[in-house]
Amino acid sequence: MEMRDVPSLRDRLADALSGHTADYLEIRVEETDATTLTYRGRSLEEAGRTSNLGGCVRACVKGGWGFVSFNSLEGLRAKVDLAVRQARLVGRETTTLAPVEPHVDFIIPTLVRDPLTVSLEDKKRLMDEYVEAAWAQSSRIQTTNAGYGDARRKVTFINSEGSYLEQSRCRVSARVVVLARDGGNVQQSRAVFSSTSDYDAIVGRHAEVGAAASRAVALLDAAPAPGGEFTVICDPALAGVFAHEAFGHLSEGDNVYENERLRDIMVLGKRFGRPLLNIADGGVVGGQPGTFRYDDEGTPTQRTDLIREGVLVGRLHSRETAGKMGEAATGNARAQSYRHAPLVRMTNTFIGAGDSSFDEMVAATPLGIFCRDWYGGQTTHEQFSFGCAEAWMIRDGKLAEPLRGTTLSGNLFTTLENIDMIGNDLVWAEGGGTCGKGGQSAPVGQGSPYIRIQNALLGGK
Amino acid sequence: MANPTTHLTDLSLHDLAIQLLDRASGRVELAEVYAYDTTSTPVDFEANRLKSLETKDTRGIALRVVKDGRVGLATTTRLRAGSDLDQVVADAVALSVFGAEAKFDLPGHIVPTPVTIYDQATSDLTVETMVGLGQEMIDHVRAYDADILCEAGVRRAIESVVLVNSRGGEGAYRKSSYALVIGGQLIRDTDFLSIWEYDTQCGVTIDAKALAEAAVRKFEMAKPIAQVRTARMPVIFTPRGVASVLLSRFGVSLSGKSVLQGSSALSEKRGETVFDARLSLADDATISGVSGAAPFDDEGTTTRRLELIRHGVVDAFYYDRQTAGLAGTETTGHGYRGAETLPSPSTSVVCIAPGETPLSDMIGGIEEGLLIESMTGTFAGNIFSGDFSGNVHIGFKIEHGRIVGRVKDTMVAGNIFADMKDLGGLSDTADWVGGSVRSPHILFRELGVSAKV
Numbered sequence: 001m002e003m004r005d006v007p008s009l010r011d012r013l014a015d016a017l018s019g020h021t022a023d024y025l026e027i028r029v030e031e032t033d034a035t036t037l038t039y040r041g042r043s044l045e046e047a048g049r050t051s052n053l054g055g056c057v058r059a060c061v062k063g064g065w066g067f068v069s070f071n072s073l074e075g076l077r078a079k080v081d082l083a084v085r086q087a088r089l090v091g092r093e094t095t096t097l098a099p100v101e102p103h104v105d106f107i108i109p110t111l112v113r114d115p116l117t118v119s120l121e122d123k124k125r126l127m128d129e130y131v132e133a134a135w136a137q138s139s140r141i142q143t144t145n146a147g148y149g150d151a152r153r154k155v156t157f158i159n160s161e162g163s164y165l166e167q168s169r170c171r172v173s174a175r176v177v178v179l180a181r182d183g184g185n186v187q188q189s190r191a192v193f194s195s196t197s198d199y200d201a202i203v204g205r206h207a208e209v210g211a212a213a214s215r216a217v218a219l220l221d222a223a224p225a226p227g228g229e230f231t232v233i234c235d236p237a238l239a240g241v242f243a244h245e246a247f248g249h250l251s252e253g254d255n256v257y258e259n260e261r262l263r264d265i266m267v268l269g270k271r272f273g274r275p276l277l278n279i280a281d282g283g284v285v286g287g288q289p290g291t292f293r294y295d296d297e298g299t300p301t302q303r304t305d306l307i308r309e310g311v312l313v314g315r316l317h318s319r320e321t322a323g324k325m326g327e328a329a330t331g332n333a334r335a336q337s338y339r340h341a342p343l344v345r346m347t348n349t350f351i352g353a354g355d356s357s358f359d360e361m362v363a364a365t366p367l368g369i370f371c372r373d374w375y376g377g378q379t380t381h382e383q384f385s386f387g388c389a390e391a392w393m394i395r396d397g398k399l400a401e402p403l404r405g406t407t408l409s410g411n412l413f414t415t416l417e418n419i420d421m422i423g424n425d426l427v428w429a430e431g432g433g434t435c436g437k438g439g440q441s442a443p444v445g446q447g448s449p450y451i452r453i454q455n456a457l458l459g460g461k
Numbered sequence: 462m463a464n465p466t467t468h469l470t471d472l473s474l475h476d477l478a479i480q481l482l483d484r485a486s487g488r489v490e491l492a493e494v495y496a497y498d499t500t501s502t503p504v505d506f507e508a509n510r511l512k513s514l515e516t517k518d519t520r521g522i523a524l525r526v527v528k529d530g531r532v533g534l535a536t537t538t539r540l541r542a543g544s545d546l547d548q549v550v551a552d553a554v555a556l557s558v559f560g561a562e563a564k565f566d567l568p569g570h571i572v573p574t575p576v577t578i579y580d581q582a583t584s585d586l587t588v589e590t591m592v593g594l595g596q597e598m599i600d601h602v603r604a605y606d607a608d609i610l611c612e613a614g615v616r617r618a619i620e621s622v623v624l625v626n627s628r629g630g631e632g633a634y635r636k637s638s639y640a641l642v643i644g645g646q647l648i649r650d651t652d653f654l655s656i657w658e659y660d661t662q663c664g665v666t667i668d669a670k671a672l673a674e675a676a677v678r679k680f681e682m683a684k685p686i687a688q689v690r691t692a693r694m695p696v697i698f699t700p701r702g703v704a705s706v707l708l709s710r711f712g713v714s715l716s717g718k719s720v721l722q723g724s725s726a727l728s729e730k731r732g733e734t735v736f737d738a739r740l741s742l743a744d745d746a747t748i749s750g751v752s753g754a755a756p757f758d759d760e761g762t763t764t765r766r767l768e769l770i771r772h773g774v775v776d777a778f779y780y781d782r783q784t785a786g787l788a789g790t791e792t793t794g795h796g797y798r799g800a801e802t803l804p805s806p807s808t809s810v811v812c813i814a815p816g817e818t819p820l821s822d823m824i825g826g827i828e829e830g831l832l833i834e835s836m837t838g839t840f841a842g843n844i845f846s847g848d849f850s851g852n853v854h855i856g857f858k859i860e861h862g863r864i865v866g867r868v869k870d871t872m873v874a875g876n877i878f879a880d881m882k883d884l885g886g887l888s889d890t891a892d893w894v895g896g897s898v899r900s901p902h903i904l905f906r907e908l909g910v911s912a913k914v
Contacts, residue, residue, distance in 0.1 A: 031539070034801075037559065041722055046534060047556040050801040051548070053539035054519075065513035071520045071538045072470045086514035089588070124559050143722040179845060184726050184878065186845040227874060227911035228691055258508035259610055261648040339517055378837040382653035383870070385838025385852040407838045409852035409872050411913075413651045457913050459838075459850035459872030 013158045016076035022059040022084045023095035026159040029055040030338040034151035041143045042131055054338040059083040064090025067341045098322035098329040100299045102162035107293050112198035115150035115172040123148055133206040134178045137213035142181035148174050163298040174202045176209050180216040187219035194431035196287055225391050225406035231368035232456040233361050236427035238374045238388050240446030243279055243351045245377035245384040251306045253321030254344040273310040273416040278352030280305045283331050288445030289432035290347035301331035318344045336440035343438050348445030354422025358450045361421045368394040385409040407459040423449030469540045474498045478623045485550045486627045491527035493567055493626040501618035504591040509611050521800050526553045533557025536801045564786025571632030572763045573756030577749040580664035583637035591615040594669045598643040601673035611645040630761050638752040641667050643676050656680050661752045661896040687858035687866030689912040695830035696908045702833040704898040710847050710877045715769050716806045717780035721788045724845050730775045737884040739816050742770040746809035752896030753810040760804045762794040781806045815901040816887025823904050825862040832857040850874035870913035880905050
């Protein structure tokens with residue numbers, strides 16, 4: 001990555017902050033370089049390269065915030081002044097930010113095989129092979145949508161309390177979505193490979209692409225899932241989304257800190273699940289999409305237990321939400337890019353391992369549904385829903401006929417209580433997910449063992 | 462000869478685009494520069510009070526080239542000196558080696574459709590006025606019920622676009638957008654009720670008080686909670702329900718790209734009656750004052766109204782230039798792009814024609830059914846199949862022709878192809894949903910409803 005400005009950037013940022021009159025000030029500067037290959041069917045449709053340079057200033061005066069973002073780094077001083085003026089127009093109270101030790105640090109990722117050292121020819125050849133591996137599975141494959149992407153992102157952060165941080169991150173991913181078709185019946189499945197440190201992690205996985213294609217074809221003959229209440233076993237990928245939607249969002253401090261009623265409901269010490277349930281979040285978890293050393297306010301990341309043995313024990317914070325609630329900042333203030341102020345949000349969220357095996361869970365289920373892989377999720381805090389890609393009936397303790405994907409839904413206050421079996425192996429969903437909140441999206445990690453939920457509501461005919 | 466050390470910061474958007482085009486033109490068969498400059502000033506209220514003021518400036522540029530018959534793309538917001546533009550050209554040329562075979566030409570003249578999408582009054586709005594409007598909306602909702610924790614937004618954005626290509630085509634426009642959002646959360650025990658109203662226009666033409674009053678009416682309707690049973694029953698989707706749940710299914714099915722690939726269930730259905738004869742759906746970027754409108758698409762094709770479904774018959778699919786070239790047809794002026802991607806077929810302003818049933822008759826004729834405003838989880842699942850399924854977020858129970866309360870823990874599932882062949886009806890008025898959808902209420906005769914017992 002080209003960074004011709006680096007030698008002088010730190011001084012320029014420090015100079016722009018000097019002599020200010022705000023309670024708190026920070027500047028972030030971000031540079032990204034990304035390459036993408038996009039396939040429609042068997043042919044490469046789009047080969048693109050994108051570079052970005054931009055920055056932002058955020059100021060706090062008497063509890064009010066001003067924010068200015070830009071692409072040109074000229075005239076930084078005036079941008080700081082504008083942010084402070086805006087904050088002053090808003091501020092009517094007091095600035096209460098949880099204290100964070102100032103840090104000066106330079107984070108460079110340790111790469112096993114840097115995607116930038118691999119030629120575009122090789123990347124295209126790999127994707128050509130994956131696309132062909134899908135098509136080779138069946139004549140009932142209608143089309144494939146595939147994509148390769150790698151990106152480098154460097155964020156430079158400085159604040160008025162003495163922190164100065166430079167953090168670089170890398171991500172490489174490949175995905176193949178397969179559509180199978182029989183008349184008006186169109187079904188899909190997908191394979192996703194991803195790494196934050198090693199190009200080779202996405203190489204040599206042809207068999208998994210083939211398996212995704214086979215699954216899409218098999219879904220053509222599967223019956224639609226029934227609607228109504230069922231005992232449901234979720235695979236780790238789906239259970240990870242469940243943890244994120246069903247509980248994670250409500251543990252975010254910004255939902256709680258100025259909402260007295262919600263504070264009463266989300267009071268620490270309250271029981272939400274059975275003693276076997278543990279849920280945690282943390283940017284320190286290694287190698288996941290939501291892994292980083294410092295958040296976008298310069299707070300070091302940590303592991304935060306949210307539910308321990310069924311009881312609410314913690315929540316996720318920015319400096320502001322932590323300060324207002326008299327708790328400690330947890331390193332969960334994240335911004336999508338320099339165009340956005342940080343929001344409180346999850347990093348890598350996971351359900352801790354229990355002691356059941358998958359086979360035991362199925363055997364203990366006389367009638368139920370096994371749901372596998374996910375198509376996103378959504379929450380309104382009290383109620384949430386999430387989609388699974390494929391499913392099977394469970395009859396008399398055995399996996400029975402295959403079903404198409406469906407949507408599951410639940411209520412925060414009853415569904416966590418209804419988790420009655422948890423698998424003995426925590427698995428992280430490869431590639432994690434992209435979480436949308438407040439108009440911003442951010443990569444998140446999602447991990448879980450298999451879980452069994454009683455009385456889950458499925459949408460169906 | 463362009464100078465690599467030229468400072469770009471002070472150039473106008475037009476001059477910046479020309480500088481990049483000049484650097485690319487001699488090296489490739491075709492070059493197209495899309496440049497944009499956006500300033501947005503959102504005023505946001507949280508927890509009943511002003512939370513932040515922001516100013517966001519974004520300037521970026523995209524270069525599409527055709528070299529040796531293949532397409533390359535490079536985009537950047539790193540615009541410091543001329544050398545940054547040289548890098549963009551080098552990237553686009555390098556990537557074209559791997560790109561798709563070009564099946565399009567670019568227009569030598571860009572002819573804009575006369576459509577008004579800029580209002581000086583929006584530019585002239587002061588921050589003080591915007592703050593006042595937000596406070597007024599919050600005060601209105603809290604006067605109804607002080608237990609509602611309100612959020613509000615007053616957002617203004619001014620966008621400039623310049624499009625130039627090596628065939629000599631040149632176009633530019635400026636668009637203003639003004640958006641209001643008001644809503645809040647009402648928590649009683651473990652019942653969380655979130656209601657939102659929003660609108661977007663190019664001009665300062667939204668009635669803030671009416672919007673806040675609409676939120677109040679919805680809070681009032683949602684207060685009682687009604688019981689639902691698992692059964693098949695009639696379901697009305699409000700215009701917002703249509704926009705948020707159904708339109709994505711229509712969008713992928715009518716896209717020329719899905720049709721070309723064969724992933725659309727409508728691929729071979731052009732000219733056939735697939736839907737109820739009362740259903741007509743068009744895309745129309747030429748409606749003045751609407752934020753989804755534009756004088757030309759993002760590759761310089763004049764915009765026009767396109768009937769996609771006419772009286773239940775699949776009449777047309779929408780195309781950009783490259784997809785049309787591959788399909789052996791003409792672009793319909795639907796080549797829209799993200800900041801970092803090539804143009805791709807996309808809708809602009811989707812209009813569903815109203816029917817003949819007054820809404821009151823529609824509701825009055827239902828013995829037991831639902832009225833749905835929004836659902837969660839419907840983005841999941843397989844949208845190509847036309848299936849939709851999700852949890853009702855804001856929805857109401859209808860009993861004996863009357864709305865009796867809000868429903869909870871209720872899922873609804875259906876399929877746009879199977880369940881829209883024979884509709885219960887369309888309301889006689891169509892309403893705007895933001896600046897990109899206009900739809901009537903649509904009544905399904907029967908959908909699968911699953912309820913928690």
